[in-house]
Amino acid sequence: MKSITIAPSILCADFRRLQQEVEQLTAAGADWLHFDTMDGHFVDNISFGPLVLQALRQDTELSLDAHLMVSNPAEHISRFAEAGADAIIIHRETVTGPAALLNRIRGLGLQAGLAFNPATSLEGLEVVIEHADLILVMTVEVGAAGQEFMPTTLPRIEQVRAMIDRQGLDTLIAVDGGIDETTAPHVVAAGADVLVCGSYLFGHPEGCEAAIAALRNAV
Ligand code: DX5
Numbered sequence: 001m002k003s004i005t006i007a008p009s010i011l012c013a014d015f016r017r018l019q020q021e022v023e024q025l026t027a028a029g030a031d032w033l034h035f036d037t038m039d040g041h042f043v044d045n046i047s048f049g050p051l052v053l054q055a056l057r058q059d060t061e062l063s064l065d066a067h068l069m070v071s072n073p074a075e076h077i078s079r080f081a082e083a084g085a086d087a088i089i090i091h092r093e094t095v096t097g098p099a100a101l102l103n104r105i106r107g108l109g110l111q112a113g114l115a116f117n118p119a120t121s122l123e124g125l126e127v128v129i130e131h132a133d134l135i136l137v138m139t140v141e142v143g144a145a146g147q148e149f150m151p152t153t154l155p156r157i158e159q160v161r162a163m164i165d166r167q168g169l170d171t172l173i174a175v176d177g178g179i180d181e182t183t184a185p186h187v188v189a190a191g192a193d194v195l196v197c198g199s200y201l202f203g204h205p206e207g208c209e210a211a212i213a214a215l216r217n218a219v
């Protein structure tokens with residue numbers, strides 16, 4: 001059985017008690033913490049930025065992956081690196097030639113990720129994928145937690161999986177949006193390695209530990 005990485009989305013945490021949330025997630029067996037930065041421009045919502053990531057960094061040794069839903073990622077990368085991110089994910093829609101920026105992220109010693117909204121063509125990914133450590137396939141429209149999983153994204157995960165396998169790369173595939181115990185098996189069967197999970201995990205009636213266990217059992 002393939003090992004799955006669970007990355008709770010901090011966007012769905014209780015911000016009044018972030019430190020305790022992080023402690024609970026760690027004890028519950030979370031692998032990474034997914035950090036959704038939103039700029040109110042690329043997406044409507046505004047969330048949090050490098051200062052909050054820096055604060056989280058003090059409280060955890062888990063890998064922090066910063067998902068930059070911002071129009072101008074190039075201007076923010078060094079701040080997120082200094083704040084202590086382990087991975088930075090930029091959106092395909094916000095860059096013309098992603099390879100240069102992905103290389104810059106790698107040059108800072110971080111994992112480089114490239115995210116695709118459901119409607120964004122995967123054309124051209126074949127030639128830049130070697131510059132990415134992770135491809136984030138959005139499984140809802142970007143910009144808000146709590147949306148319903150879009151099954152139309154499953155063939156996209158399969159396409160990315162096929163590209164990675166064809167080129168013999170070890171690039172990870174992450175999925176983000178509407179992941180729960182019913183959708184997880186489908187995305188994993190399609191080829192996902194990393195499950196970003198917000199509402200389901202934080203809203204589980206028996207707590208985050210039960211949610212993480214249910215996700216792992218389901219795949
Ligand atoms: C959406 C964010 C997601 C979101 C996941 O734009 O990137 O990380 O918070 O939340 P759920 O799991 O509720 O869809």
Ligand code: ZN
Pocket residue numbers: 009034035036067176196
């Ligand atoms: Zn995200």
